[in-house]
Amino acid sequence: GQGVAEFFKADAEKKGIKVMGFEGTEEKSNFDPIITPIKARNPDLIYFGGIYDQAAPFFKQAREKGVKSAFMGPDGMDSSDLTKIAGKAVVGMYYTSVAGPVSVYPQAKQFAEEHKKKFGKNPEPFAAQAYDATAIALKAIAAAAKGGVMPSREAVSAAIRKLKHTGITGTIEFDDKGDPRKALYFVLQVASDDPEKWGENKEVKRLSIAAPSAKM
Known part of the structure; x- marks a missing residue:
């Protein structure tokens, strides 16, 4: 730190x-x-x-x-x-x-409910992002497989850069360097001393940040 x-x-x-x-x-x-x-x-x-x-x-x-x-x-x-x-x-x-609580993503409501039902607790930070990341990886593998051929790492990486995925945390797409074209950054405030309510922390500010330029 x-x-x-x-x-x-x-x-x-x-x-x-x-x-x-x-x-x-x-x-x-x-x-x-x-x-x-x-x-x-x-x-x-x-x-x-x-x-x-x-x-x-x-x-x-x-x-x-x-x-x-x-x-x-x-x-x-x-x-x-x-x-x-x-x-x-x-x-x-x-x-x-970089990960808002699951409560700030309207599309993640069903995910949160099903997570609670299956695991008996609310999603931890980055759970929704992990869900979307897995979906992106699976889509890229399928796109790179080309009808059943085992894809190379390079082919999957290239396929990810071409994807535009609408998931539970929003629409995600990448530039040719593999950076998200737009990334969200949150300022949050702890709302309760109950660990089960961590996902209900208050959103104080949300920033949308463009990917760094090639010169950086």
Whole structure:
């Protein structure tokens, strides 16, 4: 998570936001040495650039010690286990992800219902995207097979680039480099401390981002 934290810091400073501290840690259980100075500085926001299994204990301990700052993190937070570990401490926190909760995709309603019926729980993050990715792969294999001939990896890769697939997360097509022509990026907010309601997190903002140019 260091890379995303460094990028967030650099961009925040570029936008005129005062960064009051920056610290990395491998700690996973006792965050006192970090939380104490944070509480004294009382920042508006704490950005944790790691993943949920390390972030959850940190957020929980920070709230228990009276830290009032808003919390934010990258897609490493996108797991129902975040609320399973941190509970109410993370309700209201923000995180970003390329995968919106299944609830933001109207076409995924039946998928979510059937998933719950079969597995006894709501779809986890990226489940709907995995469903669409599998459908795209199967379509590409069929297109590249040419009447029963075993397709090469190169043929399947080329077939994917020619596909335009309308799935449960929307319409997906790729450029000649294999990048999605349009990718969605979400800013989300944790709505409940119930892990079963992770898929109901609030969509704060949705960005549609074009594929990078060949010069990048």
